[in-house]
Amino acid sequence: MPNHRVCFFGGTGFIGHQVLQTFIKTLPTTGHHTVVLVSRHPQIPWLHTLQTQHPSVHLQHVPGDIVQDPSLESLWAKALRAQTWTHLFYSVQFPGHPVEHPEKGWTYENYDYGGLRNVLNVLKPSFSHTSLTQLRASVPLRCVYISGAGAGQNLQKPWFQAKDKAEALLTRFSEDTKGTFLALRPSVVYGAKDRSVNALCSLAEKVHCIPLMGSQDIVLQPLYVEDLAKACVDFGFCHNGAMLNGAFDLPGPENITLKHLIQLRLNVLGIQAKMISLPLPVVKWGSKILKHLPGHLMNPNAVDFLTQQVLMKPPDILLNFIKNCLTPEEGVKQY
Numbered sequence: 001m002p003n004h005r006v007c008f009f010g011g012t013g014f015i016g017h018q019v020l021q022t023f024i025k026t027l028p029t030t031g032h033h034t035v036v037l038v039s040r041h042p043q044i045p046w047l048h049t050l051q052t053q054h055p056s057v058h059l060q061h062v063p064g065d066i067v068q069d070p071s072l073e074s075l076w077a078k079a080l081r082a083q084t085w086t087h088l089f090y091s092v093q094f095p096g097h098p099v100e101h102p103e104k105g106w107t108y109e110n111y112d113y114g115g116l117r118n119v120l121n122v123l124k125p126s127f128s129h130t131s132l133t134q135l136r137a138s139v140p141l142r143c144v145y146i147s148g149a150g151a152g153q154n155l156q157k158p159w160f161q162a163k164d165k166a167e168a169l170l171t172r173f174s175e176d177t178k179g180t181f182l183a184l185r186p187s188v189v190y191g192a193k194d195r196s197v198n199a200l201c202s203l204a205e206k207v208h209c210i211p212l213m214g215s216q217d218i219v220l221q222p223l224y225v226e227d228l229a230k231a232c233v234d235f236g237f238c239h240n241g242a243m244l245n246g247a248f249d250l251p252g253p254e255n256i257t258l259k260h261l262i263q264l265r266l267n268v269l270g271i272q273a274k275m276i277s278l279p280l281p282v283v284k285w286g287s288k289i290l291k292h293l294p295g296h297l298m299n300p301n302a303v304d305f306l307t308q309q310v311l312m313k314p315p316d317i318l319l320n321f322i323k324n325c326l327t328p329e330e331g332v333k334q335y
């Protein structure tokens with residue numbers, strides 16, 4: 001296996017961190033692999049431990065904000081230009097998701113698409129004619145991007161549009177640079193560090209009650225985070241599986257309601273709680289008020305995001321993989 005030089009954007013997040021861990025474990029202990037993590041934080045406390053566990057990988061943290069500081073002179077941009085990368089991984093999300101704060105620049109457009117555009121813009125000059133020849137002779141760039149359910153269907157909400165633009169950008173960039181990309185589109189992803197199911201279970205522990213927005217029969221296709229990470233590694237970084245090119249829906253192995261998913265996790269935690277449906281018109285009305293209050297906790301678009309139902313058909317090429325993913329009942333017992 002050739003030496004990997006991988007740059008992670010979002011490697012400190014819920015999904016990105018799991019992908020990073022899974023990826024590093026699959027690297028052979030021989031070779032000289034380099035993994036760089038770009039993060040807004042000045043330090044990543046767990047990086048040292050990870051480095052000790054994987055001495056054959058050179059792990060490096062580069063502080064940087066790829067959205068608010070797209071300057072070519074920023075540290076992250078300089079670090080990006082300093083190497084010829086074999087892989088890029090992008091799984092970035094704005095603070096406070098799913099409530100956008102346009103006044104702070106925290107929007108789907110800026111993070112799902114804009115940050116990726118900034119990264120690829122920094123890389124573009126390295127694909128000038130001369131270096132393109134060099135790159136062709138070595139390993140072409142492979143991008144792995146976490147998209148989302150509903151992308152690729154020309155749906156009109158901002159979260160779908162930003163993912164569509166990002167996927168189109170990746171298509172163009174790969175064509176222009178003779179590289180390849182994989183965009184995976186999961187539905188809800190759950191696991192030890194998710195902020196959706198866990199937040200509701202914490203609430204249940206305190207008040208023994210969970211308010212659910214709208215109807216309780218919205219169907220999801222939840223995917224356990226380690227299965228998503230495995231898909232990225234197998235089909236994106238291509239250690240065990242076949243290299244896939246393009247964007248692919250990645251539904252979990254079962255269709256279940258959010259209420260059911262939460263109940264499965266509550267059972268594991270031994271918490272009893274009542275789930276109460278808040279009528280959607282009331283929630284929407286409330287969100288219009290919250291939008292104007294300090295903290296901006298909710299708004300109508302975020303309610304739409306949280307109450308949407310997007311069902312995907314597993315693509316033939318991923319049928320076997322999805323069949324072997326953990327069911328929600330198995331997944332919630334893993335952490």
Ligand SMILES: NC(=O)c1ccc[n+]([C@@H]2O[C@H](COP(=O)([O-])OP(=O)(O)OC[C@H]3O[C@@H](n4cnc5c(N)ncnc54)[C@H](OP(=O)(O)O)[C@@H]3O)[C@@H](O)[C@H]2O)c1
Binds near residue numbers: 067
């Ligand atoms: N979670 C789900 O259920 C789910 C389902 C489908 C699709 N997705 C997609 O998966 C992606 C990741 O989701 P997640 O749940 O893992 O998000 P997350 O836990 O909030 O992680 C976000 C990551 O983005 C990084 N980041 C944020 N702003 C940045 C900036 N300006 N510059 C550099 N890095 C920045 C953060 O790094 P620092 O904080 O260290 O800077 C962090 O690593 C999103 O695109 C989301 O749409 C998620």
